[in-house]
Amino acid sequence: EAQVTQNPRYLITVTGKKLTVTCSQNMNHEYMSWYRQDPGLGLRQIYYSMNVEVTDKGDVPEGYKVSRKEKRNFPLILESPSPNQTSLYFCASSSSGQGFLGYTFGSGTRLTVV
Amino acid sequence: KQEVTQIPAALSVPEGENLVLNCSFTDSAIYNLQWFRQDPGKGLTSLLLIQSSQREQTSGRLNASLDKSSGRSTLYIAASQPGDSATYLCAVSGGGADGLTFGKGTHLIIQP
Numbered sequence: 001e002a003q004v005t006q007n008p009r010y011l012i013t014v015t016g017k018k019l020t021v022t023c024s025q026n027m028n029h030e031y032m033s034w035y036r037q038d039p040g041l042g043l044r045q046i047y048y049s050m051n052v053e054v055t056d057k058g059d060v061p062e063g064y065k066v067s068r069k070e071k072r073n074f075p076l077i078l079e080s081p082s083p084n085q086t087s088l089y090f091c092a093s094s095s096s097g098q099g100f101l102g103y104t105f106g107s108g109t110r111l112t113v114v
Numbered sequence: 115k116q117e118v119t120q121i122p123a124a125l126s127v128p129e130g131e132n133l134v135l136n137c138s139f140t141d142s143a144i145y146n147l148q149w150f151r152q153d154p155g156k157g158l159t160s161l162l163l164i165q166s167s168q169r170e171q172t173s174g175r176l177n178a179s180l181d182k183s184s185g186r187s188t189l190y191i192a193a194s195q196p197g198d199s200a201t202y203l204c205a206v207s208g209g210g211a212d213g214l215t216f217g218k219g220t221h222l223i224i225q226p
Contacts, residue, residue, distance in 0.1 A: 035214075042217065043203070045214070090158065100146070102146070102160050104160065105158040108155075
């Protein structure tokens with residue numbers, strides 16, 4: 001089944017403790033991105049990657065890092081999480097160019113930073 | 115900067131009604147528009163994708179239209195059912211690395 005898989009689904013952590021949220025897709029998509037969803041603010045893009053070793057900032061990149069060492073994986077790294085990063089996070093992927101068929105989203109990771 | 119607005123923010127209707135959800139965007143230079151459904155605490159499920167060269171797409175009881183020049187899209191749901199209750203999100207893409215710009219959604223409740 002074609003899908004985007006995020007782990008973990010739920011995470012509670014303490015301020016300052018480094019964490020990684022993993023994202024993997026099995027559709028051979030070139031493009032991958034991370035969004036956060038907050039009440040009243042909607043979904044906002046954090047980082048995106050056009051292909052392996054190519055990443056760039058979205059609208060709200062502060063406090064986050066990403067890497068794209070393999071085409072299928074795009075982990076989101078919070079080096080020193082703070083309470084304002086408590087949110088629902090989504091990973092998405094898509095093909096590019098003429099093969100574009102829309103964006104596929106993962107099931108989300110609910111992160112709480114205390 | 116692209117802005118996407120969805121009206122209404124919330125809607126409650128009896129089962130069986132046909133309904134229309136509205137989406138407007140400020141920059142008509144879009145690459146495509148995608149409608150999603152989100153159930154509480156869950157991920158986003160893609161409903162319909164409309165490429166910029168298309169006027170509408172249909173899937174079962176759903177029909178989405180796109181008028182790029184006026185910056186509008188509508189999602190038409192025929193013969194609504196309680197299982198249609200969810201938040202519906204409209205998102206546009208400018209192409210390339212832009213990713214998606216989302217509206218804040220329409221929270222839909224279908225009363226049995």
